[in-house]
Amino acid sequence: MQNFDYQTPTRLIFGKGAIAKLPQVMSTFGKRILLTYGGGSIKKIGLYQQVQDLLKDFEIIELSGIQPNPKYNPSVLDGVRLCKEHKIDVILSVGGGSVLDCSKAIAAGACYNGDPWDLISYKVKAQAALPIVDIITLAATGSEYDCGGVISRTETNDKIGYMDRHLFPHTSFLDPTYTFSVSKKQTAAGIADAMNHTIEQYFAEDTTLLNDGFCESMLRSLMVNGRKCLDNPEDYTARAEMMLACTYGCNGILSLGNSESGWPCHGIEHALSAYYDITHGEGLAIITPRWMTHILDEHTLPRFVKYGINVFGIDASLDEWTIARKAIDETYKFFESIGIPMHLREVGIDDSRLDEMAHHIAVNEGLENAYAPLSEKDIKDILVNSL
Amino acid sequence: MQNFDYQTPTRLIFGKGAIAKLPQVMSTFGKRILLTYGGGSIKKIGLYQQVQDLLKDFEIIELSGIQPNPKYNPSVLDGVRLCKEHKIDVILSVGGGSVLDCSKAIAAGACYNGDPWDLISYKVKAQAALPIVDIITLAATGSEYDCGGVISRTETNDKIGYMDRHLFPHTSFLDPTYTFSVSKKQTAAGIADAMNHTIEQYFAEDTTLLNDGFCESMLRSLMVNGRKCLDNPEDYTARAEMMLACTYGCNGILSLGNSESGWPCHGIEHALSAYYDITHGEGLAIITPRWMTHILDEHTLPRFVKYGINVFGIDASLDEWTIARKAIDETYKFFESIGIPMHLREVGIDDSRLDEMAHHIAVNEGLENAYAPLSEKDIKDILVNSL
Numbered sequence: 001m002q003n004f005d006y007q008t009p010t011r012l013i014f015g016k017g018a019i020a021k022l023p024q025v026m027s028t029f030g031k032r033i034l035l036t037y038g039g040g041s042i043k044k045i046g047l048y049q050q051v052q053d054l055l056k057d058f059e060i061i062e063l064s065g066i067q068p069n070p071k072y073n074p075s076v077l078d079g080v081r082l083c084k085e086h087k088i089d090v091i092l093s094v095g096g097g098s099v100l101d102c103s104k105a106i107a108a109g110a111c112y113n114g115d116p117w118d119l120i121s122y123k124v125k126a127q128a129a130l131p132i133v134d135i136i137t138l139a140a141t142g143s144e145y146d147c148g149g150v151i152s153r154t155e156t157n158d159k160i161g162y163m164d165r166h167l168f169p170h171t172s173f174l175d176p177t178y179t180f181s182v183s184k185k186q187t188a189a190g191i192a193d194a195m196n197h198t199i200e201q202y203f204a205e206d207t208t209l210l211n212d213g214f215c216e217s218m219l220r221s222l223m224v225n226g227r228k229c230l231d232n233p234e235d236y237t238a239r240a241e242m243m244l245a246c247t248y249g250c251n252g253i254l255s256l257g258n259s260e261s262g263w264p265c266h267g268i269e270h271a272l273s274a275y276y277d278i279t280h281g282e283g284l285a286i287i288t289p290r291w292m293t294h295i296l297d298e299h300t301l302p303r304f305v306k307y308g309i310n311v312f313g314i315d316a317s318l319d320e321w322t323i324a325r326k327a328i329d330e331t332y333k334f335f336e337s338i339g340i341p342m343h344l345r346e347v348g349i350d351d352s353r354l355d356e357m358a359h360h361i362a363v364n365e366g367l368e369n370a371y372a373p374l375s376e377k378d379i380k381d382i383l384v385n386s387l
Numbered sequence: 388m389q390n391f392d393y394q395t396p397t398r399l400i401f402g403k404g405a406i407a408k409l410p411q412v413m414s415t416f417g418k419r420i421l422l423t424y425g426g427g428s429i430k431k432i433g434l435y436q437q438v439q440d441l442l443k444d445f446e447i448i449e450l451s452g453i454q455p456n457p458k459y460n461p462s463v464l465d466g467v468r469l470c471k472e473h474k475i476d477v478i479l480s481v482g483g484g485s486v487l488d489c490s491k492a493i494a495a496g497a498c499y500n501g502d503p504w505d506l507i508s509y510k511v512k513a514q515a516a517l518p519i520v521d522i523i524t525l526a527a528t529g530s531e532y533d534c535g536g537v538i539s540r541t542e543t544n545d546k547i548g549y550m551d552r553h554l555f556p557h558t559s560f561l562d563p564t565y566t567f568s569v570s571k572k573q574t575a576a577g578i579a580d581a582m583n584h585t586i587e588q589y590f591a592e593d594t595t596l597l598n599d600g601f602c603e604s605m606l607r608s609l610m611v612n613g614r615k616c617l618d619n620p621e622d623y624t625a626r627a628e629m630m631l632a633c634t635y636g637c638n639g640i641l642s643l644g645n646s647e648s649g650w651p652c653h654g655i656e657h658a659l660s661a662y663y664d665i666t667h668g669e670g671l672a673i674i675t676p677r678w679m680t681h682i683l684d685e686h687t688l689p690r691f692v693k694y695g696i697n698v699f700g701i702d703a704s705l706d707e708w709t710i711a712r713k714a715i716d717e718t719y720k721f722f723e724s725i726g727i728p729m730h731l732r733e734v735g736i737d738d739s740r741l742d743e744m745a746h747h748i749a750v751n752e753g754l755e756n757a758y759a760p761l762s763e764k765d766i767k768d769i770l771v772n773s774l
Binding site: 005014236237 | 388389390391392393394395396397398399400401402403404405408563595596597599600601603604605607608611612623624627628631632640643644
């Protein structure tokens with residue numbers, strides 16, 4: 001078991017009607033709020049108006065139009081500028097993980113005098129950040145309970161996972177009813193995203209019975225409840241359990257003491273969505289089973305066997321290689337069954353830039369140190385097999 | 388799924404050598420430390436001297452002699468007096484859960500002008516508490532990652548679980564090597580304590596696949612690793628996993644969104660150790676299977692079936708009642724197999740005060756609202772069956 005230094009200070013206010021505590025929470029920071037959000041969905045579900053009503057005694061500056069795979073330019077830069085111009089006290093992020101990831105980068109940039117990219121690219125370590133409060137409308141990324149965010153810089157095809165302990169949200173409001181209107185496509189992508197977060201941590205060295213069991217529970221819960229959410233989008237219990245499960249995805253609680261796994265599917269997917277701006281969860285779902293097939297060997301076999309038996313209930317008396325291959329097949333079939341396009345071509349990616357992406361990933365993602373080390377050729381093979 | 392408002396801000400510094408960060412952590416609070424500990428065990432393992440060496444630049448006032456089932460008088464009262472007299476900046480608790488529980492009550496009492504019992508008995512709500520840092524030497528209670536403590540008041544036979552959000556430790560140092568010298572008796576009691584914490588949360592209404600799976604993983608991990616710790620007290624990996632599992636026992640992470648279970652075995656055991664000062668984990672191990680037998684009925688049956696299949700691997704094709712009874716039997720046999728005395732008579736409790744204890748529990752513990760409601764007669768029956 002590896003040493004660790006761990007803290008997750010975020011307050012979770014969870015459940016139907018949770019937002020009633022919003023004014024009380026916001027009043028601890030000051031009067032000037034930067035309200036960040038994406039497109040019109042928070043207006044459509046009435047949440048935008050609800051927030052305005054609850055915070056009528058505050059001064060609200062808005063930054064809207066934050067996109068999926070949030071962009072450094074213009075979103076982060078605009079947000080930082082607004083924070084400085086208006087002497088913002090606190091950022092209120094209303095939306096999914098992309099809005100929150102963008103808000104985190106803004107929070108750090110607002111307390112830094114240079115180019116915010118210095119922070120995101122780890123050239124400079126953040127010394128402070130504005131406090132962040134969020135209201136989550138999509139169960140997927142876990143950004144509401146971690147200190148990381150992923151920011152894309154279009155001109156360089158960079159998509160960087162940026163983590164800093166100053167970036168834990170102060171408080172996350174999680175009301176499952178806000179996810180009732182999430183489309184089937186986005187619900188499925190959220191399921192795949194959270195499942196992949198779990199898988200990235202499960203396939204590692206030095207895992208424990210405890211962590212393995214937590215991860216297996218996450219995966220079973222996400223599959224069962226995810227399917228219920230797709231069948232009946234207003235199933236409160238299923239939406240709630242899925243929302244809770246997603247919060248654990250990236251804050252480390254599933255892998256305390258494990259060796260670093262390197263998060264290889266994320267390393268690969270970040271290039272896909274940086275080059276092609278695809279939906280992150282779909283990219284992960286496409287890559288995951290191909291990555292699994294690629295790394296299955298004598299060394300990784302026992303992990304796949306455990307995964308197959310405990311997550312999919314595959315008959316433990318079968319031959320180990322059969323169990324492992326069935327487990328990978330079940331993974332693929334589950335993603336396919338929830339409506340995810342399972343080929344890169346289906347999300348608009350052909351073979352024209354595979355070499356370039358494989359090279360970019362190999363240079364930037366450090367996957368030669370992953371649980372199963374990946375060379376540029378390995379990465380290229382996984383991409384080709386994902387077409 | 389129930390609403391919840393959840394936060395666990397404690398920093399965990401975990402692993403061999405973790406203590407190296409102690410001076411840095413302590414320096415954030417000031418120079419004056421109240422060092423709390425129990426008997427001589429921290430001196431025997433060299434930890435006392437190590438702490439003194441690391442903190443030679445601080446002013447250290449000591450409160451030693453804190454007992455298991457820590458006492459309001461003299462320990463809490465002495466500690467509060469010392470904090471006030473010496474204008475203590477921070478409390479450093481070195482030992483097991485009892486030392487830390489006592490330190491929490493001191494931390495609250497030091498910031499209150501009246502009788503500290505006002506706080507512990509919830510007559511007055513704490514407005515502040517001194518910061519607490521701990522170094523854990525016994526894996527059991529989970530006090531290092533929660534905001535509660537249990538304090539005994541001998542003259543009234545009260546043993547009260549006191550929780551307040553100000554009482555989360557700022558930082559908990561968890562070095563599994565400090566638990567190498569823990570006796571077989573205390574190791575077994577620690578296993579039983581953490582297992583019961585999990586069981587108390589597992590047997591509840593409105594549980595989720597996610598929480599159930601987390602709890603089942605906890606129980607399997609504690610049994611496997613607990614046994615390894617007993618067989619080889621210096622098995623670092625087993626001690627480490629047991630230590631990590633124990634931290635999750637009481638901070639709520641195993642039951643977010645579940646209905647309140649009422650923690651019935653704790654309600655009953657608190658009276659046993661208040662009246663007879665027995666080892667808490669042993670009391671819980673004795674009560675747990677008798678409580679299970681008592682509450683097994685048509686309504687609770689499915690929980691026991693799930694517990695039996697997923698925790699003990701009982702054949703799912705058996706009749707449900709058979710699975711449930713086997714599960715209870717396996718629980719009893721596991722505790723017995725790790726050397727816990729499984730009858731009240733073996734820990735010095737006879738039938739002379741059962742009525743008095745049953746009445747005390749019925750009046751004070753609110754078990755009529757537990758997952759399976761318990762009347763005074765139910766409690767008496769469980770006690771009689773535990774003799």
